[in-house]
Amino acid sequence: MIKLAPAGLKDNIEMRKVYAGFVARQIEAGSPIIALEADLMSSMAMDSVARDYPQHVINCGIMEANVIGTAAGLALTGRKPFVHTFTAFASRRCFDQLFMALDYQRNNVKVIASDAGVTACHNGGTHMSFEDMGIVRGLAHSVVLEVTDTVMFADILRQLMDLDGFYWLRTIRKQAPSIYAPGSTFTIGKGNVLREGDDITLIANGIMVAEALEAARQTGAGRRERRSY
DSSP: OOOBOOTTOBOSSOHHHHHHHHHHHHHHTTOOEEEEESSOTGGGTOHHHHHHOGGGEEEOOSOHHHHHHHHHHHHHTTOEEEEEEEHHIIIIITHHHIIIIIITTTOOOEEEEESOGGGGGGGOGGGOOSSHHHHHHTSTTOEEEEOOSHHHHHHHHHHHTTOOSOEEEEOOSSOOBOOBOTTOOOOTTOOOEEEOOSSEEEEOOTTHHHHHHHHHHHHOTTOOEEEEO
């Protein structure tokens, strides 16, 4: 069930801190979670988690293909690996490993792909990815997700702990526009209608949900628009 946040607000917590807090809480609860990074510990606010729980966080260095293989091996031992790297590297750079180690072998690994699309602008074109969702969704057993704000991110991460299989989650790292009110819950694979109408349908995901809502507001005079995520 969802509830909308007041319009125009921005989350007061960064997406990466939602992820780091989730990992820390799972470790404290005795979960078999293990977080793997590809030399991006500080980028995802994982430094303090690694200091406090060194047995649960592995920095594999700038070897994205290797981190996927390592995660697959850990999954075979009963651990629950969560891999993080930038979206461009989590798709283009290690695609064969995604297929061989995760999709083909049906391993239980969750990939958190951050700095999606133009949100990686400060790192230049090499770090941007616009084809990543198409690449990964082409794998038969993958489930590709993109979260909209911190409320959705926290709820989807919670669900992923109890789901088996290869899930690939796309996100930004820093602050996002606040779309959903705290306490909202989400169904994977189901869109949410945020405004009703019968003239126009706008479909968006991720940070583009806020842009679609603004477009609906600007074009809504004299029209009844429908917009879903």
